[in-house]
């Protein structure tokens with residue numbers, strides 16, 4: 545708006561802010577303004593600029609949510625003020641607080657109508673923030689049993705070894721279907737969830753996986769390929785070291801005493817030593 549006097553421009557912007565038509569954002573270079581969607585403009589009518597700023601930050605975080613500490617960092621508002629605004633927005637049912645599985649005592653804030661992301665709820669394996677270890681164990685056993693039964697049937701068919709081997713494979717879709725039909729899960733499981741379980745069986749040396757090319761549209765195929773799994777008998781038992789948390793630790797190289805990741809604050813080790 546180069547043709548407008550700065551004073552006129554400021555007045556116009558203030559007017560639009562007061563009727564909730566603009567979002568106010570902060571950047572390193574100063575303040576930024578963004579036109580609002582009409583729905584949000586209606587919801588935030590009557591709110592002051594600080595409330596609008598906090599709402600905007602929460603909206604930008606989408607369904608992953610945001611900690612109040614990060615809201616403070618992004619808005620530069622004092623924590624007491626932020627807490628007041630959050631309470632107010634919660635009472636208006638514009639936002640909601642969701643407990644995150646990442647840290648039991650912390651909540652993340654997101655827009656009221658959003659479904660929290662799996663990274664916040666933990667997906668099918670968590671119920672009220674608690675890891676459902678028994679449920680995972682049952683799924684683990686059932687997936688393994690399904691593949692073992694298939695391998696035994698292939699073996700009993702007395703076909704040539706190549707055919708026996710090929711017919712002992714099952715796709716993740718077949719395993720998923722079997723688990724769904726068993727009705728052991730209260731939550732709806734996706735094929736991805738079952739693949740996570742199958743992966744744990746691979747790490748335990750009980751199952752192997754192969755990937756084959758599949759025609760577009762084949763049941764269980766994704767992007768022209770399909771994952772097949774079969775039960776195997778481990779040739780040798782895993783060694784003692786592999787059975788410890790450090791034996792398979794993905795951050796082993798970064799772990800040292802006095803560092804950010806260290807044996808003295810290792811949660812895997814603490815859990816393992818409880819047994």
Ligand code: SF4
Nearest residue numbers: 789790793799807810
């Ligand atoms: S102590 Fe914990 S973090 Fe360190 S290597 Fe072992 S399992 Fe990993």
